[in-house]
Amino acid sequence: MKKSLFIFLFGLISSFSVLAQETVVKGSVKDAVTDEAIPDVTIAIEGTELKEQTDGFGQFVFKSAVPFGEQMLKISKSGFLPKRYPIVVNEGQTLNIQDMTLEVDKGSQSDLFTITLSDDELNDDTGGSDNISGLLSSSKDVFQRTAAFEFSSSFFRVRGLDSDNGTVLINGIEMNKFDTGRPQWSNWGGLNDVVRNQEFTSGLKPSTYNFGGVLGSTNIITRASSYREGGRITYSSSNRSYTNRLMASYASGLMEDGWAYTIMAGRRWGNEGYQDATLYDSNSFFASVEKKINEKHSINFTSIYAPNRRGKSSANTQEVYDLKGIKYNEYWGYLDGEKKNSRIKxxxxxxxxLNHFWDISDKTSLNTNIGYQFGKIGNSRLDYPGGANPSPAYYQDLPSYALGDPDGPDYGAAYVAEQNFINNGQIDWDRIFDANLTNNISGNYAAYSLYEDRTDDKQWTFNSILTSEINENIILNASLNYKKLKSENFAEIIDLLGSTNGVLNVDSFSNSPFDENNPDAVAFEGD
Known part of the structure; x- marks a missing residue:
């Protein structure tokens, strides 16, 4: 009787142990060459309808029950050669298949492309580039990846095309600007850890989200459930745009109650980068919250706030470089013993x-999104309606102007200009303030002022994207898009530089009034 009771209890305990153990199949996928994690790889179990995708860290977990016994895993992603892995699934055990690899499909290398994510845009008013900052590049070609990182889009462009020929999206919402057609990368600058999960489409190939451009499209995915659980703190130091960078992020992963959240904060700063007086001051904040309502519906809210200020660097001629070196920047001068840059962006x-994800069936999904972006972009510069051009590199003040005199080269004037530029060659803020103070006494308007070219935008975006796999050879994508933009563009006085009489609202070059209906208008700070 005791033996029977013992066998019964042993069998009962064993049964509970088996029931308590969960069968789990998980793993990761990485690039066979670079050893980097590959996101959005499809992991399928052949002979079943079970599929999962890797997250931003290349990890995957099958959430549905996996059949026991010998199975075949198929891993695939566009641009890579698919692979098959045999596995054995045992009941009540965890099968952890780490570091499966995929190799680049060499046959697709005719469609190689480069995506550059730069904090620094080419600026129309300088005719050149601002500070060259770090880049995030994605390409299957070693040369293009290296060229994009080392030279940026300022000096190297795929097929000579600018960034307005490519489309950038966040969760399916297009981020390219209406006026320039280019994305403003600094809107999410400093958030490297949460914008790594991206889907690339090269050239004019079909995209799940939109038609894209001739340089392809990039969709940055910020769903809270797509981030691997855990935290990260990163500190970096550089001598390019900024001197210091500090980032901290944390992701909860998908919790049992269906909630997931990811937060991040970052800061980049420096008194100056590689070129003189190129200050950098940037803060970045990110929050994403997702609620998985059920197996078919999920809602995600994302907020991004990345205010940044940076001092610009000038586009210089060879003559200026020969006289002052490659670090020279004409936009600054000393004021009260400190470097003051006149051009700040x-x-x-x-x-x-807000994004809604609806898995209508295993082969059909609907993604509906609504986005709102608002704020300002400002570029400051000196105005001189009542004074001489304050630029220290003004062409008439350089040696070449005297040497190019139609009556013959004036070597004496060229030497004086050369020595003056070498020994000084920066904005004379003291002279500017003195000119305005003198005009105050005489009752005249300001000779100089500091103003900002402003663009204040408010944009609503709505779209709904339907994806349906009709069969193994046909995938249908349909999209409905709507945008509404209100853009205010103006110049605003931010500093009268010692003047109390205001500045006459006229063009400094032609002396014609900006407002023909009010030709004698006087502007003060904030106007």
Whole structure:
């Protein structure tokens, strides 16, 4: 009787142990050459309808029950050669298949492309580039990846095309600007850890989200459930655009109650980068919250706020480089013993978006998104309606101007200009303030002022994207898009530089009034 009771209890305990153990199949996929994690790889179990995708860290977990016994895993992604892995699934055990690899499909290398994510845009008013910052490049070609990182889009462009020929999206919402057609990368600058999960489509190939451009499309995925659980703190030091960078992020992963959240904060700063007086001051904040309602519906809210200020660097001629070196920047001068840059770019455009994901069936899904972006972009510069051009590199003040005199080269004037430029060659803020103070006494308007070219935008975006796999050879994508933009463009006085009489609202070159209906208008700070 005791033996029977013992056998019964042993069998009962064993049964509970088996029931308590969960059968789990998980793993990771990485690039066979670079050893980097590959996101959005499809993991399928052949002979079943079970499929999962890797997250931003290349990890996957099968959430549905996997059949026991010998199975075949198929891993695949566009641009890579697919692979098959035999596995054995045992009941009540965890099968952890780490570091499966995929190799690049060499046959697709005719469609190689480069995506550059730069904090620094080419600027129309300088005719050149601002500070060259770090880049995030994605390409299957070693040369293109290296060229994109080392030279950036300022000096190297695929097929000579600018970035307005490529489309950038976040969760399916297009981020390219209406006026320039280019994305404003600094709107999410400093958030490297949460914008790594991206889907690339090269050239004019079909995209799940939109038609894209001739340089392809990039969709940045910020779903909270797509981030691997855990935290990260990163510190970096550089001598390019900024001196220091500090980032901290944390992701909860998908929790048992169906909620997931990811947060991140970052800061980049420096008194100057590689070129003189190129200050950098940037803060970045990110939050994404997702609620998985059931197996078919999920809602995600994302907010991005990345205000940044940076001092610009000038585009210089060879003559200027020969006299002052490659670090020279004409936009600054000493004021009260400190370097003051006259050209500051300030970007402050928060992004809010709400996304609904509906898995209608195993082969059909609907993604509906609404986004709102608002804020300002400002570029400051000196105006001189009542004074001489304050630029220290003004062409008439350089040696070449005297040497190119139609009556013959004036070597004496060229030597004086050369020595003056070498020994000084920066904005004379003291002279500018003195000119305005003198005009105050005489009752005249300001000879100089500091103003900002402003663009204030408010944009609503709505789209709904349907994806349906009709059969193994046909995939249908349909999209409905709507945008509404209100853009205000103007110049605003930010500093009268010692003047109390205001500045006459006229063009400094032609002396014609900006407002023909009010030709004698006087502007003060804030106007």
């Amino acid at each position: 300030e970007v402050e455009e928060p992004i809010l978006m």
